[in-house]
Amino acid sequence: MPDIDLRSDTTTRPTPGMRRAMAEAEVGDDVFGEDPTVRALEERTAELLGAEAALYTPSAHMANQIAVYLAARSGEEVWTHELSHVVANEQGGTSVLARVLPRTFGGPESVPPQEVLDAWIAGTDDVHRAQPALITLENTFTGRVMPLEGQRRTVRFAREHGLRVHLDGSRLWNAAVALGVPLAAAAEGPDTVTVCFSKGLGAPVGAALASDAGTIRRARRARKLLGGGMRQAGIIAAGALYALDHHLDRLAEDHARAARLASGIGGLPGLSAAAHTNMALLTTPAGQAARYAEAFAAAGVGSVPIAPDTIRMVVHLDIPDSAIDDAVSRIAKASAALHG
Ligand SMILES: Cc1ncc(COP(=O)(O)O)c(C=O)c1O
Incomplete structure (x- = not known):
């Protein structure tokens, strides 16, 4: 996991x-x-x-x-x-x-x-x-x-x-x-x-x-x-x-973290990202979502490829700001290696 x-x-x-x-x-x-x-x-x-x-x-x-x-x-x-x-x-x-x-x-x-x-x-x-x-x-x-x-x-x-x-x-x-x-x-x-x-x-x-x-x-x-x-x-x-x-009143925190995640990832080699409520949707090079998601998982970041060039990342109660920053730096390394 x-x-x-x-x-x-x-x-x-x-x-x-x-x-x-x-x-x-x-x-x-x-x-x-x-x-x-x-x-x-x-x-x-x-x-x-x-x-x-x-x-x-x-x-x-x-x-x-x-x-x-x-x-x-x-x-x-x-x-x-x-x-x-x-x-x-x-x-x-x-x-x-x-x-x-x-x-x-x-x-x-x-x-x-x-x-x-x-x-x-x-x-x-x-x-x-x-x-x-x-x-x-x-x-x-x-x-x-x-x-x-x-x-x-x-x-x-x-x-x-x-x-x-x-x-x-x-x-x-x-x-x-x-x-x-x-x-x-x-x-x-x-x-x-x-x-x-x-x-x-x-x-x-x-x-x-x-x-x-x-x-x-x-x-x-x-x-x-x-x-x-x-x-x-x-x-x-x-x-x-x-x-x-x-936990109802804290959902806005998840939305802010999803936005922070998307802005950290958008612009990395080969990737763009947009935040919608508590989700960040990443666009990968055509047909590469599964490959990128595998590389992220190998770097310890779980995500789900939901279309051939789309990866979903969902922010929740167990994801603090520090995990967002950590995820962005691991994704940066993994995507640089793939794009390389
Ligand atoms: C939009 C939507 N509806 C229904 C469900 C079903 O939820 P569950 O599998 O917890 O029953 C899900 C699960 O992720 C969902 O995303």
């Missing part, structure tokens, strides 16, 4: 304070609805997101899949970005579980362009066409903040045409900080919203799905169907509650 691990914000370890909160959590059997810590987390999350209710899930993956399962019937269409986590990184779960048909668009934004929506909705009463049911959005999307106007426009379109909207807001915390708006404003509009506690917030386990009370009642049944009913889950929910209390 690299000693400066910038592969993902999922790699954080619980802090001593978080571990204490977890050890001392009051618990009960959550499948019976009797775990007070899980209930507190669900209520707190719903309140933060301006939703009626929320459901604690073992993962953001499960929260997303439950949302799709509840919104679309087998054979209906789900409109989403081709690189959205929901369809690109959840093992084709939408086709296995909800058995829906993904219809995908590309481009730098997770929001479908209006002309795509207009073209796709035209002729949906044609007997040959599958029926659309759901549009999914993602914020942040590979670190990029989705403009809220795009979300509002998509939700307006969905309402006009009887579609639902799901927001994969696994990193919505980062988006809200970058936009300078309350979480509830960033979550406003979509029918269901996933948030994740075990990415930038630094909790060890869990995510939540937020929505209206009726949808969350159905989501609770769907979670059980998937084997996601948990018993004394207050132990892990306490880590998430602790993260909401202690």
Whole structure:
């Protein structure tokens, strides 16, 4: 494992304070609805997101899949970005579980362009066409903040045409900080919203799905169907509650460090870099991302090649300023040797 691990914000370890909160959590059997810590987390999350209710899930993956399962019937269409986590990184779960048909668009934004929506909705009463049911959005999307106007426009379109909207807001915390708006404003509009506690917030386990009370009642049944009913889950929910209390306000530090990382790397031989929230995206010479990432790993800096010439580096709770400076100097040496 690299000693400066910038592969993902999922790699954080619980802090001593978080571990204490977890050890001392009051618990009960959550499948019976009797775990007070899980209930507190669900209520707190719903309140933060301006939703009626929320459901604690073992993962953001499960929260997303439950949302799709509840919104679309087998054979209906789900409109989403081709690189959205929901369809690109959840093992084709939408086709296995909800058995829906993904219809995908590309481009730098997770929001479908209006002309795509207009073209796709035209002729949906044609007997040959599958029926659309759901549009999914993602914020942040590979670190990029989705403009809220795009979300509002998509939700307006969905309402006009009887579609639902799901927001994969696994990193919505980062988006809200970058936009300078309350979480509830960033979550406003979509029918269901996933948030994740075990990415930038630094909790060890869990995510939540937020929505209206009726949808969350159905989501609770769907979670059980998937084997996601948990018993004394207050132990892990306490880590998430602790993260909401202690780690939300510090996310801006990660964003500043990602910017410092990108400015240190940009201009090194063969590399350019841009920061988006807590991520730095590096552009390598064509087709060289895997080779550069390997050289960085050999120098003790973990990163992920996400496209043939793009490397992702993610800043998080366990990455102080000193690690950023250290990473930049190791990357400088490694890239000089490669470019050499
Ligand atoms: C945007 C997004 N959504 C959902 C997930 C799924 O999260 P998990 O694997 O923790 O369930 C991830 C994971 O990195 C993600 O980046």
